[in-house]
Amino acid sequence: MITKIMSLSLDENNKLADLFREMSLMYKYIGVQERFRFLAFQKASRVIKTLPQSICNYSPEQIKALPGIGESITRTIKEYLVSGTIKRFEHLRKKTPYQLLEIMEVKGFGPETLKKIVSSLKVRTRQEFVEALQSGKINKLPGFGAGKVEAMLRGFKLYKEVEDRMLLWDALALGEKVKAWLKACPGVIKVEAAGSLRRRKETIGDIDMLVACKEEHRAQIIKYFTSGDFVGRVILKGDQRASIVLSDPKKQVDLRLITENNWGSALQYFTGSREHNIHLRTIARSKGFKISEYGIFSLSNGKRLGGATEADLYTTLGFQIMPPEMREDKGEILHSQNHTVPSLINLTDIKGDLHVHSNWSDGLCTPEEILLHLQRRFNYNYIVITDHSKSSRIARGMDEKQILQQVKIIKALNKKMGVNFIKTGIEVDILQDGQLDISNEILSQLDWVNAAVHSHFDKDNTDRIIRACENPFVCCISHPTGRLIGHRDAYKLDITELINAAKRTGTALEINAQPTRMDLKDDFAMEARRKGVMLVIGTDSHTLQDFNFMELGVSIARRAWCKPGNILNSLSWDEIETFKLQKQKNKDVKNASVSVKKENYTFHEK
DNA sequence: GCCGTTTTCGGCCCGACTGTTTTCAGTCG
Numbered sequence: 290m291i292t293k294i295m296s297l298s299l300d301e302n303n304k305l306a307d308l309f310r311e312m313s314l315m316y317k318y319i320g321v322q323e324r325f326r327f328l329a330f331q332k333a334s335r336v337i338k339t340l341p342q343s344i345c346n347y348s349p350e351q352i353k354a355l356p357g358i359g360e361s362i363t364r365t366i367k368e369y370l371v372s373g374t375i376k377r378f379e380h381l382r383k384k385t386p387y388q389l390l391e392i393m394e395v396k397g398f399g400p401e402t403l404k405k406i407v408s409s410l411k412v413r414t415r416q417e418f419v420e421a422l423q424s425g426k427i428n429k430l431p432g433f434g435a436g437k438v439e440a441m442l443r444g445f446k447l448y449k450e451v452e453d454r455m456l457l458w459d460a461l462a463l464g465e466k467v468k469a470w471l472k473a474c475p476g477v478i479k480v481e482a483a484g485s486l487r488r489r490k491e492t493i494g495d496i497d498m499l500v501a502c503k504e505e506h507r508a509q510i511i512k513y514f515t516s517g518d519f520v521g522r523v524i525l526k527g528d529q530r531a532s533i534v535l536s537d538p539k540k541q542v543d544l545r546l547i548t549e550n551n552w553g554s555a556l557q558y559f560t561g562s563r564e565h566n567i568h569l570r571t572i573a574r575s576k577g578f579k580i581s582e583y584g585i586f587s588l589s590n591g592k593r594l595g596g597a598t599e600a601d602l603y604t605t606l607g608f609q610i611m612p613p614e615m616r617e618d619k620g621e622i623l624h625s626q627n628h629t630v631p632s633l634i635n636l637t638d639i640k641g642d643l644h645v646h647s648n649w650s651d652g653l654c655t656p657e658e659i660l661l662h663l664q665r666r667f668n669y670n671y672i673v674i675t676d677h678s679k680s681s682r683i684a685r686g687m688d689e690k691q692i693l694q695q696v697k698i699i700k701a702l703n704k705k706m707g708v709n710f711i712k713t714g715i716e717v718d719i720l721q722d723g724q725l726d727i728s729n730e731i732l733s734q735l736d737w738v739n740a741a742v743h744s745h746f747d748k749d750n751t752d753r754i755i756r757a758c759e760n761p762f763v764c765c766i767s768h769p770t771g772r773l774i775g776h777r778d779a780y781k782l783d784i785t786e787l788i789n790a791a792k793r794t795g796t797a798l799e800i801n802a803q804p805t806r807m808d809l810k811d812d813f814a815m816e817a818r819r820k821g822v823m824l825v826i827g828t829d830s831h832t833l834q835d836f837n838f839m840e841l842g843v844s845i846a847r848r849a850w851c852k853p854g855n856i857l858n859s860l861s862w863d864e865i866e867t868f869k870l871q872k873q874k875n876k877d878v879k880n881a882s883v884s885v886k887k888e889n890y891t892f893h894e895k
Numbered sequence: 896g897c898c899g900t901t902t903t904c905g906g907c908c909c910g911a912c913t914g915t916t917t918t919c920a921g922t923c924g
Contacts, residue, residue, distance in 0.1 A: 316896085325907065329896030359897050397913090399922055436914060484924095497924090525923090527912050532924095543924075545911095558909090563924075570908040575900065581909055 302337050302344050305369060308378060309334035314390040315381040318400045332357035335564075337366075341816040342785040345370060356618070388414050397440050405430060455540065456774060458804035458841060460486050460493035467498055467542055474513040476506030478549055483559035487613045489844035491807045492774065495541035499559050501549045514544050551583050554596035558582035564618035572622065573606055614847040619815075621850075633847045636840055638859040641671040643737055644716070644767060644799065644827025649695050650676035651684035652831045656695075656702055660711055662833045671862045673714035673737040674699060680718035680726040681743050687715070689731050696734065712736035712862070716767055721745050723756025725763070732762035737865075739799070739827070741767035742780070749781040755790040761878045764869055765797040765825050765857075768808040776805065788817045795872035797823040797857050800849075802842030803835075814849035823868065824849075825857045 313330035316323040336357050337344060344352070344366065353363045369375050386407050392398050392415065409430055412418045421427050428438045455463065464482040471480045477500050481487070484497030502510055511531050515523045521536035532543045547555040558566060558581065570580045579586045584596025585605045595601030603610040608625040612633055615621040624630045646652030647659060654662075656674055663669055676695070677686035687695065696713045703709055714737035718726045725732070725740060732738050740757040742750055750771075757763050769787060770779035791798050798817050801808045806829070809817065817824060826842035828835050846856055853859040857868060872878060 323896085326896045328907075332897080357897065361896065397922075401921060432915070432920095434915060440913080525912065530911065530924095545924095559924090561924085563908095567908055571898095572900090574906095574908075579909085583910085 302340050305344060305366065306334045306338035308369070308375060309337065311390065312375075312378055312381060314393060315385045315387075317393060318385045318390060318403065319381075320400060320404075329357065329362070332564075333362050339812055341812050342783075346785070386413060389418055391415070392418060395441075402441075405432070453775065454492035454494050455538075456804045457486075457489060457491055457493060457807070457844065458838070460496065463538070463540065464496055464498075467496055470517065470519075471498060471500055471510075471514070471544075474510055476502050476510055478502055479552065481556060483556060484543075484561060487560045488562065488616060489614050489848060491810060491845070495543060497543045497559055498545070499552075499556055500544060500546050501552050502546055504548065507546050510546060511544075545582075547582065549597075551596055553598035553601050554580070554584045555582040557599045557602050560613050560616065562617050565616040565622070568618050568622055569602075569606075576606060578606065612847060614844065615850060617848075631850055631852050634843060634851050634853045634856055634859060636843045637668075638853045638856070639669070639826065639839055639843065640861065641669045641673075641858050642828050642830065642836065642839065643673045643675070643714070643765065643825050643858050644739055644801070644829045645672055645674050646676055646684075646716075646829070646831045647674050649674070649691065650681070650686055652676070654833060656699055656711060659830075659833070660702065660706065660708075663836065664710070667836065669710075671710060671712055673712040675714040675716045675737065675739050677743075678715055678717045678725075678727050680720065681716075684743075686718070689727065692727065692731055693734070714738060716741055717763070718743055719753055719757045721748070721753065723753040725757065725760060729760070729762055732760075735762075737764050737869075738762050739765050739767040742771055746771060746777070746780045749783075751781070751783045751786050754782070754787055758787075758790045758794045758796040759878055761873045761875075763796060764872070765799050765827075766791065767799045767827065767829070768801040768803075768806050769798055770808050770810075770813070772808055772810075773805045774807065779808075784813050785816070788813070788820055788822055791817065791822045792820050793877050795868070795875045795878070797825045797868070800824055800826045800842045800845050802826055802828045802838040802840075802845075804838065804841060807841065807845055809845070811845050811848035814845055814851070818849050818851055818855050823857045824851060824855055827858075 309330045313327050313334060316327035316330060336355055349363055349367060352358060352366055353360065365375055365377065389403060389407065389412070393400060393403055406412065406418070406421065406427060410421050410426060412421055422438065422441055427433050428435055464486050468480050468482060471477055479501040481499050482496060483499045486493050486496060500510060507528060511526060515526050515531050515533060519536050521534045521539060524532040524534060524541070530543070530545045532541060534541050545555065545559055573580045573585070574588070577588050579588050580602055584593045585602050586593050594605050600610045603625060609628045609630045611621050611625055611630045614633070621630070645659060647656050648654060659672070659674070663672060674695070677684040679686045679688045692715060699711050699713050703711055713735045715727065715732070715735055716739045717732065719740050719742050720726055721744070740760070740763040742754060754766055754769065758766065770782055770784065771777070772779035788798070798809060800814055814824060824846065826839060826846060828838045828842065830836050857865060
């Protein structure tokens with residue numbers, strides 16, 4: 290194992306990934322002769338950024354086995370972990386206008402443009418660069434017309450013009466709006482959202498729309514798209530594609546037109562991810578095929594072999610197609626080659642919700658209102674009301690007396706409705722030392738116990754949460770990392786340690802489906818699934834509308850390659866009872882201080 | 896730089912759009 294001089298948190302991965310990203314930019318600046326080093330460091334940066342655990346935990350052999358990381362970059366990583374610096378980074382920094390490299394990340398700026406300006410105007414800082422741009426010095430250079438300078442200025446403005454990435458939930462709604470808008474255009478045969486939205490990434494930068502139409506209708510559709518009421522600005526406008534920024538919200542929408550015959554290949558191309566496509570196209574080439582948005586072709590005679598459907602591209606290669614959520618080049622192509630693509634969980638597999646708040650704490654509705662809503666709108670077999678416990682004062686958490694009262698009320702409600710639909714439960718607070726704020730005596734009387742951290746976000750919470758896992762009555766850890774996308778980073782937590790502890794103690798981990806939480810996120814859920822930890826998708830509902838978030842949780846589970854068997858709330862309640870009993874019998878779980886009333890449960894093998 | 900159904904050399908996805916030319920390089924997704 291590489292010397293651990295750094296902290297164990299993922300911060301180290303981010304720092305190293307940033308260094309590699311900067312090195313890739315420096316190679317990009319140097320020019321075409323370093324084009325492939327640029328690509329190599331760009332890829333290495335991305336790989337390190339998405340590692341599930343700290344790079345310090347990997348042995349040199351494990352590092353070298355990572356995709357896109359070979360002998361040389363392994364040595365560089367080792368140098369960084371041991372000394373904290375990279376000699377080649379320092380060397381490159383002297384050779385390139387380091388302060389200006391970020392400019393290459395602005396739309397319309399590439400290395401050649403930057404190099405010409407740097408060499409003829411001798412600018413060194415970003416400020417000097419902008420001044421040269423605005424003063425008109427730059428458009429005196431050969432090859433820099435007024436149009437290009439204006440595009441550059443716009444590029445700088447655009448840097449701030451488009452707001453931050455959208456939450457997936459908001460992007461899904463916006464995508465539907467744009468889709469309806471395009472569908473209303475004469476000549477449009479089919480519309481579909483592609484890109485990261487179709488892959489259901491947790492946040493979305495811009496919205497990619499694909500439209501099928503006849504060639505003779507292209508011009509009128511492009512005109513419709515670029516001159517609509519909610520268009521803020523047109524970025525690009527050609528015969529087959531156009532990009533706009535909406536006036537509100539200020540989000541970019543890219544449109545691509547295609548004939549119906551090319552629908553499948555275009556949808557595959559436009560869905561990506563970039564990495565998935567590059568990998569697939571490289572393999573296709575090695576097998577004598579060429580893939581583009583126009584189909585799959587034989588390299589030897591140029592004959593088109595398919596492309597009307599997405600499956601054409603994969604099956605012509607002898608591969609198996611996989612759902613869009615898997616297309617991130619994280620090993621899915623190997624499964625595709627081997628015909629071992631998993632059958633991912635679907636929304637319809639979900640049998641209940643194990644994380645629901647009522648007006649007994651900070652939810653808005655009574656248990657009865659929740660029951661009626663779910664029986665009308667959802668095909669669930671059970672739900673658990675899991676209100677907060679007393680330490681969550683802001684959420685009006687329940688004390689012991691209220692918990693027992695609520696149990697009575699829920700049992701009476703089930704009886705009145707003639708069902709056994711609502712289970713009793715709680716979201717119990719994990720205190721700073723890992724103890725719970727409700728006794729085991731009370732917890733043992735509930736059907737389901739979520740445990741969660743709601744305080745001391747500035748501490749390392751690994752040991753605290755693991756201790757909660759060791760309680761025999763804790764069924765699941767809710768929103769395990771505590772992050773709120775765009776508002777609050779995850780607290781310090783060794784996620785691998787937690788996943789190992791969950792496995793050891795038989796505790797489930799939650800995929801919290803709230804749009805700003807999505808916690809566990811896809812990579813962590815993937816690691817937990819691989820290690821055999823059971824996952825729960827909980828909506829953490831506080832209103833009746835919140836139950837719709839289940840769709841988001843299922844998206845994460847699919848991005849983590851989960852099958853129904855990996856998700857506890859796609860199983861029957863009997864099977865959930867078996868899961869609980871297995872935990873209570875587990876020798877790694879501290880002995881319960883009260884005896885548990887046992888009943889005869891049967892386990893139904895799937 | 897990486898990688899291997901092209902495996903230790905030689906290739907590395909592929910096509911649309913823009914600006915400035917006048918046939919294409921640079922850039923983007």
